[in-house]
Amino acid sequence: MKDYPISVRHLNHWFGRGEARKQAVFDLSIDIAPGSLTVMVGPSGSGKTTVLTLMGCLRQVEDGSVQLLGHELRGAAEPTLEALRRELGFIFQAHNLHESLTARQNVMMGLQVHGKGYEGLRVEAVEHMLDLVGLGHRLDYLPAxxxxxxxxxxxxxRALIAGPRVVFADEPTAALDKDSGHQVVTMLKALGRERGTTTVMVTHDSRILDMADRIVTLEEGRLVKDEGAVVSVSSRSTK
Structure with a gap:
């Protein structure tokens, strides 16, 4: 069987208890190919973010199976989940920056949290990453x-600085103009080609859909459409 960084089988999820209990994800099965950019779309309330958080160790898997980087998440011990989170990058619509830290310091935290990189190389790596996203001239600016x-x-x-094996992105381009949004997605695709980084993205941004390797559509917690071959980016033939 092919090794996928993410493999989901018969995943179900509920919110609430008793009479208020409501199912949000229904019997979802999907494999995510290495190095690919998979985009999840669908109307608000369709379960996209719930699935993303279940895949990313941010919500407990209670029914079905989610395997992430070769580890089963259902029933996994907290040390295992913590170790897996160190291999992940998270990008959310809310930037969640520390207001008292500069842009450089906020990104530096991405290395510190993951425990990666040598002290002597950290500043150079952070400055390079900020330059890549067009903020080389804003290194010492506070978020305000x-x-x-x-x-x-x-x-x-900050999410990409430690070289995550998998990136989970929830509406990452919502606050960006078209050119900046394309720049971010282009960077994520380049990471897939060059490092094998796998990206799963939730979006309502139709401007970037043509850049996806695969588009998965959810409605009312169910997978209703799956467009794109499930193949590793690194295994594709070049013409």
Whole structure:
């Protein structure tokens, strides 16, 4: 059987208890190919973010199976989940920057949290990553002095700085203009080609759909459409 960084089988999820209990995900099965950019779309309330958080160790898997980087998440011990989270990058619509830290310091935290990188190389790596997202001239700016789009780009740099094996992104381009959004997605695709980084993205941004390797559509917690071959980016033939 092929090794997938993410493999989901018969996943179900509920919110609430008793009479208020409501099912949010229904019998979802999907494999995510190495190095690919998979985009999940669907109307609000369709379960996209719930699935993303279940895949990303941010919500407990209670029914069905989610295997992430070769580890079963259902019933996994907290030390296992913590170790897996160190291999992941998270990008959310809310940038969640520390207001008292500069752009450089916020991104530095991405290395510190993951425990990766040598001290002597950290500053250079952080500055390079901020330059890649177009903020090389804003290294020492506090979030209060950055625009909404600039804050989001700092958050993206923070998520990518440690070289995660899998990136989970929830509406990462919502606060960005078209060119900046394309730049971010282009970077994620380049990470897939060059490092084998796998990205799963939730979006309502139709401007970036043509850049996806695969588009998965959810409605009312069910997978209703799956467009795109499930193949590793690194295994594709070049013409």
């Amino acid at each position: 002095n950055l625009s909404g789009g600039q804050k989001q780009r700092v958050a993206i740099a």
